[in-house]
């Protein structure tokens with residue numbers, strides 16, 4: 315989603331069109347919500363955001379989504395989600411909201427294509443992995459660079475991989491990768507890890523895990539696929555070229571929630587929801603990675619989306635009863 319942090323807008327525009335339920339985001343959470351809401355005959359409108367299909371569509375193959383014993387392409391799964399929601403009447407539009415006013419209902423949103431007023435809103439804007447922003451990263455993403463060990467670890471059976479980061483995610487995912495990879499080398503910019511002590515101990519003692527300290531990745535090298543990573547020791551300035559088959563980047567995620575700052579309760583930029591996906595604003599629900607700092611899986615996001623739609627349906631029924 316395009317997210318800008320701007321002041322709320324007035325919710326009185328005569329030009330705005332009206333929806334009963336608007337869903338922001340077309341990842342698993344948004345499209346599962348759309349499916350459930352469409353089957354409840356709410357004719358939901360989904361604004362896809364700039365990344366149609368969400369993060370899952372960037373993943374080569376998904377092998378842990380039930381129902382696909384041979385795996386399914388991430389983009390293909392996204393298409394199937396969309397097709398199924400549309401079959402029941404959901405309308406998916408390639409559009410992004412960039413300003414929102416949740417202070418009164420109907421909620422008012424300004425999008426790239428106009429203005430929308432909606433009786434209920436499901437926020438499923440997802441999260442984006444923080445990128446290294448170094449040469450080669452963009453070009454080789456999906457060709458040996460990954461941001462998800464659970465999704466892509468299997469492809470590195472008996473291969474040498476690098477993990478960038480020193481937090482819990484880097485070590486947890488790094489340990490997961492030892493199931494497949496012949497070696498997992500953690501490149502960390504300091505000489506001590508941010509991760510918790512239990513994970514640190516397990517990682518430091520693992521025979522397949524190695525550590526390169528005080529070092530940053532400066533370039534990912536390869537033509538068709540990752541071949542090496544160029545590194546620089548931040549203390550000595552010494553540069554090295556490390557031949558490698560894969561690079562996993564775990565330097566944090568950012569939920570795409572900036573647009574809602576100051577209007578809805580959040581914790582560490584994640585939208586706070588109760589166990590019914592309700593946010594601090596009545597009529598606004600959130601699902602998926604925008605509201606989930608813990609699981610970040612396709613299936614958990616889809617489950618949250620379905621729950622949010624069921625609750626939004628109840629909300630709309632009660633309020634018109």
Ligand code: NAP
Pocket residue numbers: 445446478479480481482483484486503504507508509510530564565566567
């Ligand atoms: P994180 O705790 O923010 O750690 C990010 C790591 O990446 C840090 O080690 C940081 O280095 C490094 N880093 C950041 N920007 C970088 C850059 N540009 N270049 C190189 N390195 C960079 O993120 P996380 O590991 O994803 O964890 C997020 C939250 O989830 C944390 O609260 C964590 O405790 C929690 N979590 C918990 C578990 C668990 O308990 N099992 C598992 C996963 C996540 P510095 O250390 O130098 O800052």
